[in-house]
Amino acid sequence: MKPKLGIGVLVSGSGSNLQSIIDRIEEGCLDAEIKMVISNNPDAYALERCRKHHIPAVVLRHQDFRTREDFDGQMIDVFKSHQVDLVVMAGFMRVLTPLFLNAFSMKIMNIHPALLPAFPGTHVQQKAIDYGVKFSGCTVHFADEGVDTGPVIIQAVVPVLVDDTADTLAARILKEEHRIYPQAIQFYAEGRIQINGRKVFIRNGPVVPEFAAHNPSLTEF
Secondary structure, X not given: OOOOXXXXXXXXXXXXXXXXXXXXXXXXXXXXXXXXXXXXXXXXXXXXXXXXXXXXXXXXXXXXOOOHXXXXXXXXXXXXXXXXXXXXXXXXXXXXXXXXXXXXOOOEEEEEOOOOOOOOOOOHHHHHHHHOOOEEEEEEEEOOOOOOOXXXXXXXXXXXXXXXXXXXXXXXXXXXXXXHHHHHHHHHHOOOEEEEOOEEXXXXXXXXXXXXXXXXXXXXX
């Protein structure tokens, strides 16, 4: 039997995307094992989620390190020692250094609550409303040295309603985040992802109909 994909998760806050990954693993829909969770925030509720599900976790306070590279180097050591194959950023409020990115080159996923390349950075739901777009959504992408600039894996689209606030739009987008992030990880676990420059292709294989219906941009070959 093929061993399960070993994932390491980076979190800073509530960890709702971490919970969606845990749920899919426990449901048998995601062929992965969370080897280690790292948080830079000792008060992150994500750590309580780890305790409830008996998932190993460690707190590394970035303030305790002299440089960003020292902090990232410690994270690398932790993940490498726990046989992590794929790093998953789930609300991690730190920009990774080239040291970390090179240690896990094209093996780091992130999720962003907008349709990249539109609205990178922070406060993007309000930016989408202020700009007047009719649709927004979320993007799962590989992390690179830019901010929200890596190759796109999956995107999901939601409408922007005339009476939306940043909070109501964020809630609508979050539901899609919880759906497509585990799916992207599953594609990786199945060895179906191929990267060609900036383009990400998904190799032939079964796709959940509901997932495909909501993701017309999904490319298979």
